Amino acid sequence: MLLEDVLKEYMYYCKAKGFSHSTIKNKNQEYKQLFEYLKVNRGISELENVTTFDLKAYLRKKQKDGLQPQSIVSMFKMIRAFFSWCYKEEYLKENIAKKVELPKVPKKVLKGFTTGEVQAMIDAFSYKNYLEARNKAVIAMLSDCGLRAMEIRSLKTINVKETSLLINGKGNKERIVFISPVLKRILIRYERLKGQYFKDKLTTEHYFLSYTGKDITHVALDNIIKEAGRRAKITGKRVSPHTFRHFFSVQFMLNSGSKDIYTLSKLLGHSEITTTQRYLQSLEDFELIEKAMPSSPLMNMK
Template identity: 25%
Template sequence: MTAQQPVNQQDFGLVEQFLDAMWMERGLSENTLASYRNDLMKLLAWMEQHSYRLDFISLSGLQEYQSYLVDLDYKQTSRARMLSAIRRLFQYIHREKVRADDPSALLVSPKLPQRLPKDISEEQVDALLDAPDPNDPVELRDKAMLELLYATGLRVTELVSLTMENVSLRQGVVRVTGKGGKERLVPMGENAVDWIETFIQQGRSALLGETTSDVVFPSKRARQMTRQTFWHRIKYYAVIAGIDTDQLSPHVLRHAFATHLLNYGADLRVVQMLLGHSDLSTTQIYTHVATERLKQIHSQHHPRA
C-alpha cells in the first residue's frame, strides 16, 4: 500500500486476517504470502478508485477488474496468479460469513499454455553428476547434493534445508517437510547414501570449522545454503558437463527424477507420492515429457521414422 494507492482500511484488515489464516492453516511460505499481499493490494487500490468494497463487490465488478488487468498488458500467468489470490480471499470471506456469497466462484481463468518441465537425458544427468571434484570439500558437498537430488526428486528448498536428524543413512531414507508442512519419507538409494556418508565423514567438518550446524549441506560460511546459490552451482557444473544452461532450471534434477522413473515404468501414483504432489494432475505432466522423449528416440533410431 502506497500514498498513491489508498485502500479502504476495513478491506485492508480483511486481507491481513486472510493472510494470517493462510499462514496458520496452510503453512504458506513468506514468499507466497508476500505475493498474495502484493496482488490483493492492487485489487483493493482499484476497488477504492471505483467505490467497491469486499463485502458487496459483484461478479461483474470482479470481471471489470479482470478486464482492467488485460488492458494493462499483464501476462496470462500473472493474471492467473492474481485470480488465484482473489478466489482464496473470497472463499475466506464467505467462510467467515462476511458475505453470504462468493462472487469469485464464477470467474473464468485465463487459458494458459501447458508448459512441460525442462528435460535432460540420462547421459546428461551422468555428466552433471560427474562434474564436481570430490577431492575438494565444497565440490564433494555439491556432488552429494546432486546425487541426492536426482535420487529423491526433492525440491531445492527441501534439499538446502535438510537437517541431520531428518537423514537416516542406515535406513536409507530422508524425512522431508514439503509444501503446506506435509511430511513424507523418500528412499535415497545406495549411491546417494554413499556420497552423503563420504561428505559427512570427509568434507562437512572442513566447511563447518569450529562452527556447528544442523543442516546436512552447509555453505562455506557454515550456514544454510540459499536456493539461489545452489542454482548457481548447478549452472557451474552444467558448463563443465557441456550442457547448455538454457536447458536447465533449478529443479532440473527433480524433473529428471520423475521423467526417468516413468520412462522405466514406475506407477504414476508412486511418483506423485515421492514428489510430494497433492494433486495427481501435477505429476501427470511428466508423462508428456516421457512420451516426447520416447518419440524423439524413435525418430532418431527407427528405420522408418
C-alpha cells in the first residue's frame, strides 16, 4: 500500500479524534518529510517495505542535520504514533517504530516566575482603555488558571461563568477551571470596558478580542505576554504561556494543603499524570527552601 494512501486515511483518523488544526498540520508536514526521505534515499514508496533500519537512518540524518535531542524526540513521537496506528489497523505485522531508540534529552530546570514578578506583570497594565484592560485580564487569567495559549485564545464568552470557566482543551476535552475573587474583580472591569468599546460593533463570540473585534491570534497573544515582561522588567526568564502554567502548578502545590497532584493534573488538562510531575520537577531552589522550612525537624522542636 502506498505511503500517501495510508497517510490520507490516518489524517482523517486524527481529525475524527479531535486533534487541533495546528497538530494535524505539523503531523502532515513531518510525515511528508519522512516519505520524501524514504523515496529518495531508500527507494521506498510502500508501507510494507519500511523497516526499523530505515527509521533509524532517518533519525540519524536528523541528528547530522543538527536537530536538537528535544526536537528529535518530539518529531519521532509523531512518527511512532503513525506506525502504531498502522499496526493496530493491521496494515503492518509489527510496530517497527517501537524499536527505534531515541536520544536522551538533557533535563532543564525552568526558571519560574516569582509571585512578585507575576504581580508586577499584572500591574503593568491599567484600566485606562480597552486594550490595557484586556491585557491585564489575559495575564491575570494565565497566572490564576494555568491555561494553554490555545485555550485562552479560543475561550468563548458564553463559557465564562460567574465563578468558573468551561475550557475546551486538547483533543476537544472539556474541563472546569475556577475563577478566584481576585481574578473576578479584574474580569468585571475588563468586561465593562469591553462592552463600552464594542458597543454597536460586530464581534466574534470569543472572550478576548483584538481591537477590531476578532479573536486574538497566536502572535498577538505572544506580544501581550512579552510586553508584560518588558514593562515588569523580567530578565533571565522565558516569558511565555508555558511559564505561566508552570507558575500556576508550583503555586497550587505550595499553597494547597492537600498537595493533590491528581487535582492539579485535572486543572491543567493533562491526560497523563506524568506530564504534571514533570512540571513539579522544576521547583526553584528558593521555592524548595520556602516549602521545606516549616517542616524542618529542628524548627519544630520547641
